[in-house]
Amino acid sequence: MKLTVVGCSPAWPNPGGAQSGYLLEGPGRLLLDCGPGVLARLRSNGANGWPEIDAIVISHFHLDHWGDLVPWVWGTMWGLGKELEKPELWLPPGGREELAGFGTRFGTPDMFIRVFEPMEYAEGEEFEAAGLKLVATRLPHYTVQTFGFRVSNSTRTLAYSGDSGPSERLAHLAEGVDLFLCEATLERGELDGEPRGHLSAEEAVAAFEASGAKRLLLTHRPKELALDGGLEQAHDGLQLDV
Numbered sequence: 001m002k003l004t005v006v007g008c009s010p011a012w013p014n015p016g017g018a019q020s021g022y023l024l025e026g027p028g029r030l031l032l033d034c035g036p037g038v039l040a041r042l043r044s045n046g047a048n049g050w051p052e053i054d055a056i057v058i059s060h061f062h063l064d065h066w067g068d069l070v071p072w073v074w075g076t077m078w079g080l081g082k083e084l085e086k087p088e089l090w091l092p093p094g095g096r097e098e099l100a101g102f103g104t105r106f107g108t109p110d111m112f113i114r115v116f117e118p119m120e121y122a123e124g125e126e127f128e129a130a131g132l133k134l135v136a137t138r139l140p141h142y143t144v145q146t147f148g149f150r151v152s153n154s155t156r157t158l159a160y161s162g163d164s165g166p167s168e169r170l171a172h173l174a175e176g177v178d179l180f181l182c183e184a185t186l187e188r189g190e191l192d193g194e195p196r197g198h199l200s201a202e203e204a205v206a207a208f209e210a211s212g213a214k215r216l217l218l219t220h221r222p223k224e225l226a227l228d229g230g231l232e233q234a235h236d237g238l239q240l241d242v
Contacts, residue, residue, distance in 0.1 A: 001024050001241070001242040002024070003181075003241075004025070004238070004239045005021075005022055005219070005235065005237065005238040006018060006022065006023055006038050006236065007035055008219045008220060008235065008236060010185045011062065013036070017236055018041050018236055019065070020032075020033040020064055020220065021033055021035055022181065024242075027131035027153065029055075030056075030130035030151070031051075031057070033065040033162070034066055034067075035064040035065050036063070036064065041236070050075065050076075050079070050084065051081075052084060053087045054087060054088065055088040055089070055090060055129035056089050057090040057121075057134065058090065060162060061098060061145075065162070065163070069112065072115065077115065089118045089119065090129055091118055091119065091120050092120065093120055093122060095120050096118045096120060099112045100112075121136045121147075122136070123147065133151070134152075137169055137172065137173045139161065139162065139169055140165040141163045141165060141197045142165075144197075146163055146164065148160055148162045148164060148173045149162070156178045157176075157178055158178065159173050159181065159182075161174075161182040161183050163185075163198060164183065164197075164198070164199060165196030166196060166199060166207075167207075170210075170211070174207065174208065174213045175212060176212050176214075177213045177214070179215045179242045181234070182208065182216060182219065183218075184204040184220065184227075185200075186198050189202065189203055201225075201228070201231060216232065218233050218234065219234035221234075
């Protein structure tokens with residue numbers, strides 16, 4: 001699989017940055033999350049001015065992980081995207097009803113189903129999107145229903161934490177994977193909420209070491225928080241083979 005970090009800012013954007021969006025290619029084109037700024041980045045790299053994506057998977061409904069689905073709707077209905085096939089849109093349990101509610105407030109109840117093929121994943125049940133196999137794991141993130149994913153093709157597996165507070169489930173999520181893409185928002189393991197919602201770099205490293213994953217890439221981190229030497233950090237535009 002090829003990974004492109006489209007955007008990796010935390011809940012507030014880094015200077016000039018886009019928020020969460022990670023493109024996986026191999027065999028299809030799968031977008032993990034779609035935060036503000038992601039659509040513009042994808043458009044700038046698209047051959048026809050609009051991204052050709054087979055499927056989008058949303059980890060949770062915090063705006064920095066799904067907000068660009070709204071301009072995606074307007075651009076598809078009235079812009080360059082209207083001639084393309086509808087991408088599958090994989091949502092957390094109850095997500096179709098959630099989107100209908102958003103549509104009622106933002107435009108029309110059917111705005112999202114006019115542009116996407118909404119589907120819901122279930123925790124622990126394998127599903128297929130863009131030719132890749134995925135399994136969702138529920139993770140703690142304040143009080144919001146939130147999931148991380150294992151994503152596999154025939155030869156490689158990536159784990160994506162989404163957003164998560166400290167949990168033994170992170171090590172299970174990333175067990176033995178080729179790449180663990182893990183958030184590390186905090187400077188240290190401070191109490192950012194009750195329950196916790198994010199990890200420090202040290203907590204992310206501890207989950208990685210417990211998992212036996214081969215490689216760690218830290219993400220969702222403020223630009224101002226430097227990392228210790230030897231730790232890999234995602235940046236917008238980063239491309240690597242998993």
